[in-house]
Every structure is written in structure tokens, then in C-alpha cells.
Amino acid sequence: MRIVVPIKQVPETSNVKMDEKTGTMVREGVESIINPLDLYAIEEAILLKQQLGGEVIVISMGPPKAIEAIKEAIAMGCDGGYLISDRKFAGSDTWATSKILSSFIKKKLEFDIVIAGERATDGDTGQVGPGIASFLDIPALTYVASIDVENENTFVVKRLVENGYEFYKVKAPVLFTVVKEIADPRLPTFRGKIKAKKTEVPVISNEFLNLTDDEIGLKGSPTRVVKIFKPKVSREGEKFIVKSDRDIPVAVDKIVDYLKENNFI
Amino acid sequence: MENKIWILAEVFEDKLSNVSFELLARAHNLKNKLQDSEIVSIVLYNDLSEDELAKLFHYGSDKIIFLKHNKLKNFIVDDYTRVLVNLINREKPAILLGAATTFGRTILPYVATKVYAGLTADCTILDIEEETGNLLQTRPAIGGNILATIKTPIARPQMATIRPHSTKPLKPDTKKQGELIIENVKDDFFKSSIEFIKFEKEEGDEKSITDSRIVVAGGKGFAKAENFKYLHQLAKILDAGIGASREAVDRGWISYPHQVGLSGKTITPDLYIAIGISGAIQHLAGMQTSKHIIAINNDPDAQIFKLADLAIVGNLFDILPELINKLSELKGE
Numbered sequence: 001m002r003i004v005v006p007i008k009q010v011p012e013t014s015n016v017k018m019d020e021k022t023g024t025m026v027r028e029g030v031e032s033i034i035n036p037l038d039l040y041a042i043e044e045a046i047l048l049k050q051q052l053g054g055e056v057i058v059i060s061m062g063p064p065k066a067i068e069a070i071k072e073a074i075a076m077g078c079d080g081g082y083l084i085s086d087r088k089f090a091g092s093d094t095w096a097t098s099k100i101l102s103s104f105i106k107k108k109l110e111f112d113i114v115i116a117g118e119r120a121t122d123g124d125t126g127q128v129g130p131g132i133a134s135f136l137d138i139p140a141l142t143y144v145a146s147i148d149v150e151n152e153n154t155f156v157v158k159r160l161v162e163n164g165y166e167f168y169k170v171k172a173p174v175l176f177t178v179v180k181e182i183a184d185p186r187l188p189t190f191r192g193k194i195k196a197k198k199t200e201v202p203v204i205s206n207e208f209l210n211l212t213d214d215e216i217g218l219k220g221s222p223t224r225v226v227k228i229f230k231p232k233v234s235r236e237g238e239k240f241i242v243k244s245d246r247d248i249p250v251a252v253d254k255i256v257d258y259l260k261e262n263n264f265i
Numbered sequence: 266m267e268n269k270i271w272i273l274a275e276v277f278e279d280k281l282s283n284v285s286f287e288l289l290a291r292a293h294n295l296k297n298k299l300q301d302s303e304i305v306s307i308v309l310y311n312d313l314s315e316d317e318l319a320k321l322f323h324y325g326s327d328k329i330i331f332l333k334h335n336k337l338k339n340f341i342v343d344d345y346t347r348v349l350v351n352l353i354n355r356e357k358p359a360i361l362l363g364a365a366t367t368f369g370r371t372i373l374p375y376v377a378t379k380v381y382a383g384l385t386a387d388c389t390i391l392d393i394e395e396e397t398g399n400l401l402q403t404r405p406a407i408g409g410n411i412l413a414t415i416k417t418p419i420a421r422p423q424m425a426t427i428r429p430h431s432t433k434p435l436k437p438d439t440k441k442q443g444e445l446i447i448e449n450v451k452d453d454f455f456k457s458s459i460e461f462i463k464f465e466k467e468e469g470d471e472k473s474i475t476d477s478r479i480v481v482a483g484g485k486g487f488a489k490a491e492n493f494k495y496l497h498q499l500a501k502i503l504d505a506g507i508g509a510s511r512e513a514v515d516r517g518w519i520s521y522p523h524q525v526g527l528s529g530k531t532i533t534p535d536l537y538i539a540i541g542i543s544g545a546i547q548h549l550a551g552m553q554t555s556k557h558i559i560a561i562n563n564d565p566d567a568q569i570f571k572l573a574d575l576a577i578v579g580n581l582f583d584i585l586p587e588l589i590n591k592l593s594e595l596k597g598e
Contacts, residue, residue, distance in 0.1 A: 037528060094386075098378055121527050122407050125386035127374035130342065134378035139343045139459045142371040145521075156462070160522060161367045162475045163277070166339075167462040174458070180528050181521040222383035222420035226401060231412045234571045235558070241565065242579030251577045252587045255559060256595070258575045262557055264479060264503065264536050265595065 001054030001152075003045040004111045005078065006101050006132065007038040009062050009069040010122040034069045037117035039076075039185035040178050044147065045115045046077040047183060051149055055079040057109060061089060061100055067201050075188030075196040082108070086205040091218030094123075098131025100216055103209050105136060112153065112172040118143060118179050126177070133175035140175040141168055145182055268302035268398070269356060270295055271422070273349075273363040273372070274321065276310045281320055283476075284364035284427075286434035289325040291362060291391055291427055293435060295400070298393040302359075303327040307352070309345055311338035318445060323437035327444070330356075334450040339461035340368055346375045347454045353380055358422045360400055362391075365426035366475075377424050383417025384424040387531070389431045389554060390414075399423065408527050408550035429475060430533035431554065467522060474523060477506030480534045482525055482552070483518075484510035486541020486562060486581055490518045495585040496540065502592045508532070508552070510542045526551035541581050544569030561585075 012031040034042075045056045058073040058081040060066050070081035084104050092100065105111060114133070119126030126142075133140035145165065146158040153172040158165050160179050188196070206216065213219050242251050259265045272288035274281055285306070292304045305328045306321040313331065321329050332348055349372070353361070361376075363369035365387040377384035390403035394416065400423040403414045417423040467473060474480050481503065483496040493513075500507045508525040509518065525532060527547040537555035542548060544560070544567055552558070553572055560573035563580050570576040577584060 094374065094384065095377060095381070098374075124406050124408070125374075126370050127377075127384060127386055130371050130374040131378045133342075134346070134375040137343075139341070139457050140371065140375065141459065142342075143367050159367075163473050164464060164466040166464050169460045169462055171458040179521070180524075222377075222381060222417050223385060223415050224418055226414040226416050228411055228413050231405065231409065235574055237558075237570070237572075237574040237576050239570065239573075239576040239578065242577065242583065245583070248579070248583050248587055251579055251584055252591050254575065255561075255577065255584075255588055256591055258557075258559060259503075259536075262536070264557075265592065 001049065001052040001113070002109065002111045003048060003054065003056045003113045003115060004105055004109055005038070005041050005045045005056060005058045005073070006114065006116050006128070007042065007058050007060050007069055007073060008035045008120045009033070009060060009066040010035045010120055032065060032068065034072055035117055035120040035122075037119060037121065037180070039117075040180055040182050041115045041117045042073050042076055042078060043183040043185040044178055046186070048113070048147065048149070052152065054112075057081060059084060059101065059104060061085070061097060064203070067203070070201050071196040071199070072188060074199050075192035076186055077192060080199060081201050082204055083201055084204045088206050088213070088217050091221065092216060093221035093223045094125050094127035094131055095222050096216050096220045098128050098135055099220070100209065100211065101128070102132045102135035103211060104204060105132070107209065108204075114138075114175040116175065116177045118177050129175065129177035136173070136175070138173045138175055139170060140177070141170060142177045144176045144178045147176065147182070266301055266303040268299050268360070269305055269358040270299070270302055271305050271307050271358040271361045272326075273361065273369065274306050274308045275364055275366065275368055276308065276313065279313065279317070281317060283434065284366060284429050285321065286324040287429065287432050288362050288364060288427060289321065290432050290435045293325045295360065295391060295393055299398055305330060305358070307349070308332065309337045309348060311335050315445075319442075320437070322441045322443045323439050325435050329443065329445045331445065331447045332450050333447055334455070336455045337450065340372070341457045341459045341461065342371050342375050343459070344455045344457045345372055346379060347456070348450050349376055350379050351454070353422060361422040361424045363424070363426050365428045369426045373424055373426055380422070381420050382422050382424045383415075383420050384426075385415045386426050387428050388425045389428050391425065391427070400425070405550075405554070408546055409553050410546075428531070428533055428554070472500075472504070472506040474506035474508050474525065474532055475530060477534055479503050479505035479536045479538070480508045480525075480532060480552075480555075481505045481538045481540065482508030482510065482542060483513055483540050484542030484548075485512040487513065487518065490516070492582070493518050495589065498589050499538075499585065499592075502589065502596060505538075506534070508537070510545070510548050539569050539573075540585065542569055543567045544572065
């Protein structure tokens with residue numbers, strides 16, 4: 001069984017700077033981490049490997065620095081990884097990113113399952129997971145909350161939807177995107193860190209993938225950022241401070257009045 | 266018509282979901298700005314009554330294409346995609362809108378990949394660029410810290426998923442009619458290795474937070490699991506869904522489907538009442554587009570107050586029982 005986990009390195013802080021001209025993120029000077037939602041994908045992949053044998057391979061598209069994220073995933077228990085990195089990939093939207101990642105998988109990795117996080121906490125689209133499945137021509141189950149192994153290549157999967165859970169049976173090859181509920185990500189171990197240090201992570205450029213300019217980067221992306229702006233978040237609300245017990249009924253009345261005025265009761 | 270504006274309707278248990286009508290309101294707004302355009306509702310399902318379908322006309326649709334097959338009863342992404350891509354290639358819509366739900370956010374990227382379309386996720390504002398007639402899609406990114414406006418200059422269709430509840434349906438016009446096309450889909454579209462087994466409603470009789478007009482949410486301030494009973498009582502009186510911060514879910518006070526924020530759900534209710542929630546940026550990302558926000562917290566500097574229309578600084582254990590009493594009295598009257 002080979003499980004491929006595509007991950008993304010994202011900025012740690014929530015205060016991200018944007019380049020207003022290109023509409024892309026300024027990554028310099030910001031600490032980077034594995035996208036928190038990808039940790040659940042990594043954990044579930046390791047758990048499945050423990051049941052079924054085989055290996056877990058992480059792949060990431062990003063700048064050279066993203067190799068840290070791959071090393072960290074290996075320290076958690078993944079078996080190997082590849083960094084897909086080329087200046088030509090800069091400015092790729094979700095279509096082009098899905099194209100690049102799926103092309104690499106097709107060309108280099110025989111696989112049974114792909115497990116991805118639900119979405120990345122920076123771009124927040126959740127489109128690359130289903131996009132990879134589509135390019136690979138394999139079925140996808142998204143928002144997966146549990147995966148039960150029925151046999152070697154058949155799985156019973158629980159999917160978290162708006163009103164409850166859906167259950168499906170599916171055969172490999174398949175792509176899953178998983179939600180937080182699926183597993184508790186482990187921390188890298190000391191032994192894992194040593195292994196990660198020793199593991200060579202090949203860097204794959206477009207020379208290997210051989211994609212044309214109209215499939216990758218800004219030129220290959222169907223979407224364009226027109227502008228970026230700051231939303232107005234603060235509201236000019238009323239503030240009431242409860243200073244003593246006598247203020248409690250006043251506070252309650254304020255809430256009740258607000259509910260009445262806006263037709264909530 | 267030159268410009269076909271499509272909306273991808275959603276059906277749940279043989280009824281059209283409200284998001285379908287929200288999408289029609291969005292389409293209606295675009296139609297007014299885009300010459301020579303019409304609104305077409307696309308429905309994929311096994312069977313739907315004509316009365317139910319007619320609602321799409323009432324809420325603004327000019328035309329309906331109903332793609333019908335037993336196997337479309339349950340959502341299987343690769344099968345649905347084959348059916349929809351076939352229709353897109355034949356009809357060549359200019360715009361395709363879906364809801365940013367677990368359905369829309371799964372099928373549309375899968376479809377966009379196949380047809381080389383530009384797709385923008387979870388949009389909250391849509392407009393038409395005057396000079397070009399291109400669709401302008403605005404969406405929050407990076408946890409709501411920025412808004413980005415995106416367009417697709419050449420590729421077609423221009424696709425977007427729209428955040429549920431971010432707009433209201435039009436007032437239905439029950440006299441409005443339109444062209445209804447029913448197409449029986451051929452068997453050979455259905456090849457997926459995915460088999461649907463069953464659906465289970467969320468445990469308990471609690472309302473889903475994504476569909477609730479009012480959401481009451483609790484956080485760390487509740488101190489322990491038992492205290493969440495106040496939140497349940499308040500939700501019951503207000504007929505509200507129950508949300509929670511990540512801290513509350515991680516402590517096991519309530520299950521994950523209730524989590525609001527970056528690693529949980531993003532919701533846009535008419536009213537969000539945040540109780541004992543300090544308002545970490547990750548939480549705000551999931552609820553800041555709520556129409557009205559009331560916050561109760563004992564820390565006067567809590568971040569959540571910056572977003573609140575009504576901010577109550579005080580002990581939630583003083584305020585909540587009183588509030589519940591008062592609301593039950595009012596309800597009893």
C-alpha cells in the first residue's frame with residue numbers, strides 16, 4: 001500500500017502581508033509551519049500504514065524552504081518525500097497547482113490512496129484536493145471523518161456533511177480529504193527527527209515534469225487577482241460593563257431589547 | 266442567449282435547499298448587469314416533483330435543466346462530474362455558480378479541472394466588470410484578514426462557490442414560469458467505484474449550525490462540560506444552533522461538527538451570540554460575516570468585542586441564567 005499525502009507550508013502567524021501588485025503573499029520574515037489541517041491527513045496516513053503495511057510519501061509544492069515541512073512530516077513517521085519547486089510555478093492558482101501536483105504523482109509515484117487536508121489555512125480554498133483527484137481521474141471523498149479498512153483495497157468512509165454523516169464504500173485508487181475529527185496528530189519523535197535529517201528529499205523541477213508554460217504559473221492559471229484589500233472588521237457596537245450585581249438585570253434587558261428590535265424574538 | 270448564467274441547485278431529501286434560492290438571487294443581480302443573459306438552474310437528482318422544480322422559477326430562474334437518473338440520488342463526485350461536464354461542453358455557460366457547501370466545494374473543483382475553468386472559492390461578493398462583462402468574485406482569504414477580488418479573463422465558464430447565507434433569496438413570484446427541460450441521463454456516465462451506503466442525521470435533535478438563523482456559541486469561559494447546559498437551554502429557547510470555539514471542542518464539551526473557525530465551520534447566521542469566547546483570530550474567521558453579533562465575556566479587552574454590535578462585559582454565570590429566565594417568561598406570555 002502506498003499512500004501519498006500532499007501538504008502545504010503556510011505562514012504561522014495570522015498577520016500575513018500581501019503584495020498588493022501581484023496579489024500574492026509576502027513570505028519573507030514569517031515563520032512557516034505545516035498547514036495545520038494537513039497534520040490530520042499525515043496522521044491518518046500513518047495509521048492506515050500501520051494497519052496495512054506499505055509506505056507514506058509526502059509531497060509539497062513550494063519554495064526551497066518548504067523542505068522543512070516535508071522533513072517534519074518524515075519526523076512524524078512518513079517514509080519519504082519530494083519537494084516540487086520551480087520558479088516557473090510561482091503565481092499558480094488552484095487549477096495550475098492541482099495540475100503540477102497530479103502530474104508529479106502520475107509520472108513518479110504509483111499509489112493506492114491520496115490523503116489531503118481539507119484546505120490550507122492561508123488560501124482557504126479547499127480546491128486542490130478535489131482538483132488532484134480530477135486530474136488523476138480517480139474518485140474523491142471529501143470532508144472525511146473516519147476511514148475503516150474492510151480489506152486490502154476497500155474502505156468504508158464516513159463523510160461529515162451539513163446535516164450529519166454520509167457513509168460510503170470505496171475501492172482504491174481514491175483520494176480523501178479529511179477533517180480534524182479523523183485523528184489526533186502525533187508529535188515528531190526524537191528518532192523521527194534523526195531519520196528526517198538523514199532522509200534525502202529530492203527536489204523536482206519542471207524539467208522533470210515537462211509541463212508547458214500555459215499549464216503552470218501565472219500564465220497557466222485561469223484566474224487573476226484583480227485587487228486585494230483589507231475588510232472593515234470592527235463594528236461600532238454598544239458596550240455595557242457589569243460592575244455590580246445590580247447591573248445584571250440591566251445587561252439582560254439590553255440583550256432582550258436587542259433581540260426584540262431585530263426581530264429575533 | 267449569449268450569456269448563460271447557471272446556478273447549480275442543491276437537493277436534500279427530495280426538497281430544494283435554500284442555498285439554491287440564494288444562488289438565484291446572486292444570478293438575478295448579475296443578469297441585470299450583463300446584457301443578453303438568462304438564468305438557468307441545473308438540477309441533478311433522481312426524481313423531483315414539478316411543484317418543487319417550479320420554485321426555481323418563482324425565485325428567479327428563466328429556465329431549468331433537470332438531469333435525471335436513479336444514480337443521481339446520492340452525490341458521487343466523479344459520476345456527477347461526467348454528467349455536468351457533458352452539459353457544460355454542450356451548452357457553454359458563461360458563469361456557473363454553486364454554493365460553498367460540502368457538495369459545491371467538492372464538485373466544482375473537480376469539474377473546473379476537467380474543463381479548464383477559473384474557480385473562486387467561498388465568495389461573499391459578486392459583480393460584473395463594466396468594460397469586459399467579466400465576473401468579479403470577492404472572497405475572504407487568510408482567515409478573513411484580507412479580501413481578494415478575482416476574475417477569469419479568458420477561460421469559461423467563470424465558476425464560483427458562494428458562501429451560504431451571504432445573501433437573501435428574492436421574494437418568490439409564484440406566477441413566474443419558464444422553460445423546463447428534463448433530460449434522462451444515459452447509464453454509461455456512471456462508472457464510479459464509490460458506493461453510497463447510508464446517511465445519518467447528526468446525533469440529538471440539535472440544529473445544524475450551517476443552516477441556523479441564530480447560532481449561540483460557547484468557549485473556554487464555560488470552565489467545564491456541565492456548564493454547557495446553559496448554552497443548550499439558550500439555544501432551545503431561541504431555536505438556535507450551537508457553535509463552539511476550538512478550545513471547547515478540544516476539551517470534549519461538545520462534538521467537532523459544532524466547531525466554528527478556521528479548523529471548523531465558516532458560518533454566516535443572522536445572529537451570532539458568542540459567550541465566553543475571547544475571539545482568537547482563527548475563531549473570528551469562522552463567524553465575522555454574521556449579520557448581528559452579541560458577545561458576553563468577562564475580559565473587557567477580549568478581541569470578540571471588536572466585532573460585537575452589543576458587547577456585555579460580565580460574568581456569563583451571572584448573566585446567562587437570568588437571560589434564560591427572562592426569555593422563557595417572555596415566551597410563556
